[in-house]
Amino acid sequence: LGPDIVDGLARNGWDAVRRTTLPDPGPDPSRRLLVLGGPDGHLDPDEFTLVTLLRLRAAERESGLRSPTVAELTDARHQPLAPAGPQTDLVVGGRLVGLLMAQVSQTVELAGAFDELFSPVGNAVRLRPATDFVPAGTEASFAxxxxxxxxHGATALGYRPGDSRIPLLNPPKTAVRCWSHEDVLIVVTTAAALRPDEGQARPDSETSPAR
Structure with missing residues (x-):
């Protein structure tokens, strides 16, 4: 990644790391890590990713702290080998592209939607702390x-519980749960549509379910 991209990631709370640039002094729950693979042309770029994840897990065990992490693998066969923690998301690049191509081949109209979501500007799928909308400890429905x-001009698609690596898309809207700092809301929005200091949802006792 170029320095401009790295600086942009840092401004948005992301640290791009390789095995030679692990965060110092250690894991920080307030920072999110993007694990980079090996250099272009390397015979096995996933080797760098796996080693970096292994070192991160060791640092987390030693410190007792965890950093939310996203790592890309180029080969799906390496996914079972990845030392992923409970707050680690693994993205298999080739599989993602294959799924997109399969959907577009069946429904051409989706191409425009994907172009919008994956372009550097405009609407995009974003992850927001659930506590941007409800105070931690509040019992409220997904509605x-x-x-x-x-x-705030966003569309909520689902959420990922803080104690799980599996996102829940289109979950039941009436089920009430206790929301925590670790819960993440999955939304489609623009970069400027939501900010952590914007308004929060009211508990279910004070608001009606969304339609």
Whole structure:
């Protein structure tokens, strides 16, 4: 990655790391890590990713802290080998492209939607802390968060519980749960549509479910 991209990631709370540039002094729950693979042309770029993840897991065990992490693998066969923690997302690049191509081949109209979502500007799928919308410890339904996101021009698609690596897309809107700092809301929005200091959803006792 070029310095401009790295600086842009840093301004948005992301640290791009390789095995030679692990965060110092150690894991920081307030920072998000993007694990980079090996240099272009390397016979096995996933080797760098796996080694970096291994070192990160060791640092987390030693410090007792965890950093949310996203790492890309080029070969799906390496996914079972990746030492991924509970807050680690693994993205298999080739598989993602294959899924996109398969969907576009079946429904051509989706090409425009994907162009919009994956372009550097405009709407995109983004992850936002659930506590941007409800205070930590609040019992509220997903409908309450859908409503709050809509007030800011965003569409909530689902959420990922803090204790799970599996996102829940289009979950039941009426089920009430206790939201924590580690829960993440999945939304479609523009970069400027939501900010952490913007308004929060009200508990279910004070708001009606979103339609």
């Amino acid at each position: 309450a968060l859908v409503e709050a996101a809509g007030l």
